[in-house]
Amino acid sequence: MDGRLRDDEVVVGGDARQRYYDSSGYGRPLEENRVALSRVEAAYLLFKGDMDSVVRDTPGSRPEADETRMGFREFLADAGDEIATRFLVYADLRDRGFYLSPAREGWVDAPRSNADFVVYPRGKGPWDDAVLYRVRVVGERADVPADELGDVVLAVVDEESEITYLETDRADLRGSSATDLPAGVPADLLDDRVLVWDPPEVLHHRGFYGQPLDDRDGDRDSALQLSLVEAAYLADDGVLSLGGGAETVRERGRAVEGERFDRRLRVYRALRERGVVPKTGFKFGSDFRTYADVESVEELGHSECLVRVLPADRVFSPRDLALDVRLAHGVRKRMIFALVGPNERITDWISVGRLTP
C-alpha cells in the first residue's frame, strides 16, 4: 500500500481506515475510509514494511513518476532533521506495545505545546479517552526550560540514539517535623558558619539544626555549628541573637553566594514550614536532602528527597537532568527542583524521575 505526501501528512486510501486506524491506532480518520498519517507514523510503517512507499503529491507532477516514490530511507532523508529524533522515540514506544498519536490539533483534544506525543495506556488507543503519558522529545543537546516541566515525560535521545525517559511531576513536600524553640540564644558569626557556644539541647537533638563541633563523643554539651542558611532562618525567627542581627547573616550569605543565598533561604523556610527538615545535600551535589518526620536525631530515618534550588527561568541541559536523576535514583531519593521567581516567590516544585514505559 502507498501513501501520498501532502504538506505535512501522508494520506492513505483503500482499506486504510480499518487496517491502520481501527486495528492499530495509526493516523486520524478522514472521510471515505481514508486515513491521514503524520510523517513519523508513515516513517514507522515504512520501516516495519507495513506500507510500501510514499509518493510526493506535487501539483502538476505525474504521481506515478518513479523519482517521487520514497521507501523508508528516502522518506527519512527527505523529512530529515525534522523527524529523526521523534521517529526514534515513536518507534521505541510502538515497539514497547503502546499506541500513540502526535499531540496536534486534529489528532488529540486540547493539545499542549510542550508535548510531541500522547501515549495511550496499553490496550487503549486514539478512540479512547485515557491518556497515559504526554511525551516531549528532546535531543541531548536541546534546551529544556524548567517552567515547561511538571506534567510531561521527557524522552531524551542521546548522541548514540539511546532514549532516556524522565517523568516530571508537580511535587508536594509535606512532613510532620516541628519543634518549639527558645528565643534569644547567643551565637557568633565565624567565617561562613555560625557558632552557638552553649546551645539548648532541643536545637540539635530535636530540631536537627546544626552540627555539633565535637561530634565524636555524642557530647550533648558541645558547641553547635550552624550553616548560614540555618542561622539566617533561626535569627529571622528570633531564636538566635547575634551581633548585627539576622541581616548580618544574610549579608554574609549574599557575600559568599550572591542571590542564590536568598533563593535557598526562601526554600529552606518553605520546607521547615511544611514540616520537612532540610539539611545540606552537598554530598549529593544538591542544595538540600530532606527528612519528613524528625522526632530526634537519634532516630533519624533515611532522607527522602534531594532538593535543588533554581531560578524559575533556569534552562536545563538534559545531561545535567540525567545526572541529578541518576544520582537520586542510586541513593533511593526523589529528585526535586524548587523554582524561585522574582521577589523570592516559589513558583513550582518539580519532581523528576526515571521512567521505564
Next chain:
Amino acid sequence: MDGRLRDDEVVVGGDARQRYYDSSGYGRPLEENRVALSRVEAAYLLFKGDMDSVVRDTPGSRPEADETRMGFREFLADAGDEIATRFLVYADLRDRGFYLSPAREGWVDAPRSNADFVVYPRGKGPWDDAVLYRVRVVGERADVPADELGDVVLAVVDEESEITYLETDRADLRGSSATDLPAGVPADLLDDRVLVWDPPEVLHHRGFYGQPLDDRDGDRDSALQLSLVEAAYLADDGVLSLGGGAETVRERGRAVEGERFDRRLRVYRALRERGVVPKTGFKFGSDFRTYADVESVEELGHSECLVRVLPADRVFSPRDLALDVRLAHGVRKRMIFALVGPNERITDWISVGRLTP
C-alpha cells in the same frame, strides 16, 4: 601550659618539645626545647584542653594582662575567617588518629602551594620521611582550578561543616580493544547522527561503533546509527565515506556543540588509540563511559570509567565534583576528567574518587 602568639605562630616553652612535638607530633622544634605551633595546631590543643591559653605577645604590653589571654573560643574568633575551615579538617584528621603538619616552609621539606597539610601514615610523624596524603582544604563555595589537581587530597568543608575527602590522581587509561576496519563504507549525515545503511558486521559487533537502528531483534543486518563523534573519528580514518567528507561531520558537530565537539573528538581518538572503547556517558551525565577490553558486543563487560571532557582552564565547584564522584562511586566506575588545552592538546587525565582517611 600557655602559648605566646607571635605573628602567625604560637610559641610554647617549658617541656613543650617533649610534650607536644616528640610524643604527639605537634609543631616544629625551636632552640631550648621550645616549640612553634601553627595557629591551627594551637586551636586544636586549646579545644582538647591540652593547652590552657594563648597570650598575645604584643611588644610593649604586659603579657600577663587578662584581656590578652585567649581560650579556644577567643582564639578561634581572633584568627577567625582565616583558620575556621582548616581547623575543622585538622581536628577531623587528628581525631582519626593521624599526625599532620602545616605544609609550610620550616615545617616540611619542599612544601607545595596547592596543599595545606601534610598527613603522615598512622604511627608516623613529622620526624619521619613518609607522607600519606597532601591535603588541601576548601570550603564548598571555593573555586578549584582543574590544573591544580592530580596529586592532592581535597578536604571539602560543606556549609554544615561536614567534611568530604576527594582523592585526586593522575590517571593512565589503557585497554586491549582493537579492530581492523574496512575503508570507504557509505554513510549519510542525518540531523545530529550518521546512518550507515549497510554496515559491515565488524563495525558494531567487534568495534562497538554505533547503535543498530533496529535493536530489538539482534538483527545483524540492521542499519547502524553513529554519533557525530564516532562518525567524525571513522571518517577521519577513511572508514566512512560521506558526502562532504569528514569535515562535514565536524562542522555539524561544531554547529551543535561548539568547541566542545573538538575537545570530545580529541579525547575520543586518544581513548581509541589507547585500546579503550568510549561510548556515550549520557545516562551518567558525563561525556563517555569506557570499556578497556572489548572482544565483541555480545561479551561486553562492565564499563570501568566515566570520562568528562573539560577545557584545561576549567575551575571546578566542589559541589559539582562531589556530584560526579558520588554518581561514579554508586555505579562502581572511576571518575576521570580529561583536560584539553589549546590546539586540542590533552594536558592531563585526572581521576577523582572518594576517600575515607
